Amino acid sequence: MQPYKYLIIGGGAAGTTTAETLRQTDKEGSIAIVSDEPRYYSRIMLSKPNFFLGKIPFDSVWLRQKEWYTENKIDFIEGVLATKLDTKSKSVTLSGGPDASVGTGKILQYEKLLLATGGEARQWPITGADKKGICYVRDLSQVNELIENIKTSKQAIAVGSGFVGFEMCEMMKLAGLEVTMVMREPYFWYPLLDIESAKMIENALEKEGVKILREAEVSEILGNERIEGVIVKGTQPSHEATAGQAKIDCQLAIIGIGLICNLDWIKEAGIETNKGILANEYLETNIPDIYTAGDVAEFTDLILGEKVQLGNWVNAQMQGRTVANNMLGNRKPFKMVSFYTAIGFGLNIAMSGDVRVKPEYKIIKRGSPEINSFARIIVDEKDEIIGATFINRSKDMATINKLIESNFKVSGHESELSDPNFDLKSLSSHPQ
Amino acid sequence: MATQEYARNKEGSNISKIVVDRDLCIGAASCIAVSGETWELDNENKAVVVSAGAGANAADDATLLMSAESCPTKAILLFDKEGKQVFPK
Numbered sequence: 001m002q003p004y005k006y007l008i009i010g011g012g013a014a015g016t017t018t019a020e021t022l023r024q025t026d027k028e029g030s031i032a033i034v035s036d037e038p039r040y041y042s043r044i045m046l047s048k049p050n051f052f053l054g055k056i057p058f059d060s061v062w063l064r065q066k067e068w069y070t071e072n073k074i075d076f077i078e079g080v081l082a083t084k085l086d087t088k089s090k091s092v093t094l095s096g097g098p099d100a101s102v103g104t105g106k107i108l109q110y111e112k113l114l115l116a117t118g119g120e121a122r123q124w125p126i127t128g129a130d131k132k133g134i135c136y137v138r139d140l141s142q143v144n145e146l147i148e149n150i151k152t153s154k155q156a157i158a159v160g161s162g163f164v165g166f167e168m169c170e171m172m173k174l175a176g177l178e179v180t181m182v183m184r185e186p187y188f189w190y191p192l193l194d195i196e197s198a199k200m201i202e203n204a205l206e207k208e209g210v211k212i213l214r215e216a217e218v219s220e221i222l223g224n225e226r227i228e229g230v231i232v233k234g235t236q237p238s239h240e241a242t243a244g245q246a247k248i249d250c251q252l253a254i255i256g257i258g259l260i261c262n263l264d265w266i267k268e269a270g271i272e273t274n275k276g277i278l279a280n281e282y283l284e285t286n287i288p289d290i291y292t293a294g295d296v297a298e299f300t301d302l303i304l305g306e307k308v309q310l311g312n313w314v315n316a317q318m319q320g321r322t323v324a325n326n327m328l329g330n331r332k333p334f335k336m337v338s339f340y341t342a343i344g345f346g347l348n349i350a351m352s353g354d355v356r357v358k359p360e361y362k363i364i365k366r367g368s369p370e371i372n373s374f375a376r377i378i379v380d381e382k383d384e385i386i387g388a389t390f391i392n393r394s395k396d397m398a399t400i401n402k403l404i405e406s407n408f409k410v411s412g413h414e415s416e417l418s419d420p421n422f423d424l425k426s427l428s429s430h431p432q
Numbered sequence: 433m434a435t436q437e438y439a440r441n442k443e444g445s446n447i448s449k450i451v452v453d454r455d456l457c458i459g460a461a462s463c464i465a466v467s468g469e470t471w472e473l474d475n476e477n478k479a480v481v482v483s484a485g486a487g488a489n490a491a492d493d494a495t496l497l498m499s500a501e502s503c504p505t506k507a508i509l510l511f512d513k514e515g516k517q518v519f520p521k
Contacts, residue, residue, distance in 0.1 A: 348477030
């Protein structure tokens with residue numbers, strides 16, 4: 001069999017966008033996508049209440065119809081996993097995935113290879129975490145399991161104070177459950193957010209009846225086959241909420257404690273890895289003709305000036321475009337101000353750029369918690385904006401991102417940046 | 433208001449109307465990453481065309497289509513001059 005001109009491992013946002021972009025320019029070059037899932041769907045939709053509560057049809061989760069692959073002459077090899085990579089013979093060995101036994105031992109050859117294998121939900125590292133009712137929100141099968149569990153639960157806990165935990169709390173409240181959030185951190189999204197912004201979020205959660213246990217972790221899972229409750233203990237000696245430890249009844253636990261990447265077969269092939277697959281700013285790995293993109297890519301971020309790994313839909317799509325162009329010979333670096341957004345409990349939350357505040361940095365506050373509209377603009381020692389957080393001020397994000405990208409000098413503009421009614425667009429079009 | 437419509441009259445363009453389904457839009461802002469000259473977020477964190485619709489002609493057809501395709505909830509709909517829906521197909 002002829003080698004594929006472009007072989008893509010992973011059929012998510014990065015892999016699909018790469019295939020699509022390749023096909024727009026290279027009309028005939030052979031393309032294959034290997035995926036352990038049925039086809040490209042909206043992972044973002046999975047955590048949205050409209051989807052969960054059946055307000056929009058299940059089929060709206062699919063972002064490409066089956067015909068799209070054939071119309072674009074893309075071989076979609078579904079339900080299989082890549083298990084071995086030989087960079088000398090430029091070949092990938094497949095094995096049957098969770099839903100299929102076909103494909104085991106099949107070898108595909110490539111001219112150019114993209115590793116867009118994404119990540120899996122980090123498993124809850126605690127005894128008894130395999131009981132029924134302990135759920136994750138990463139892929140379609142997990143979400144179907146969760147939907148079933150919600151129907152038979154009255155009380156739930158959310159573990160982890162990230163985007164998943166936030167969105168799941170809202171979904172569970174809308175489904176009528178009694179919800180407790182258990183977080184190790186002293187406040188929501190610590191240390192990425194400040195306490196003022198976090199309080200806005202926590203107040204919104206508590207107003208809707210979500211109980212929050214801070215600086216706490218589950219020490220024991222109760223129940224036989226199915227979870228019936230948990231024992232929670234404080235992580236700090238002076239923990240006031242649990243006074244040592246507390247029992248919470250729950251039939252459901254949603255775990256959102258991050259992603260891990262399965263890199264064993266990639267490492268064995270001699271590709272450099274850390275938590276993800278290491279790549280330069282062109283998303284090239286250390287082996288020629290092998291690229292990476294999306295959640296698994298740990299790449300040189302030109303904006304932040306360091307290697308980062310971002311589990312983020314927009315990042316995956318934009319990297320897919322860059323990789324495709326680089327495979328086509330139009331070699332350009334990936335350069336984008338990364339950002340995250342979330343909505344829930346009547347709040348919209350966004351973070352962009354680098355939000356890790358160092359002591360030498362300056363923070364310009366825009367709006368306030370009192371007016372329920374609050375942004376923090378983070379300025380580094382070079383007088384440039386490097387990041388920002390937004391609560392109910394997402395409308396500022398696009399302009400702030402432009403200011404970050406253009407190395408805008410802040411001096412002299414502090415009062416404008418801190419005035420919530422000042423239109424920031426005039427700054428981004430202002431030559432310096 | 434569930435949908436917001438914008439007229440587009442860019443010379444040589446096959447797309448003459450842009451519609452945002454505000455119930456579907458979740459403010460993921462992928463459209464903005466693709467075409468910041470067309471899209472921005474409003475006070476409710478929903479995608480709107482820049483400057484109350486003035487940005488509707490800013491991007492070429494390929495970029496506008498790409499921005500709609502990038503939406504994880506298919507909240508952006510595009511129509512041609514005959515009123516036929518071009519995206520999502």
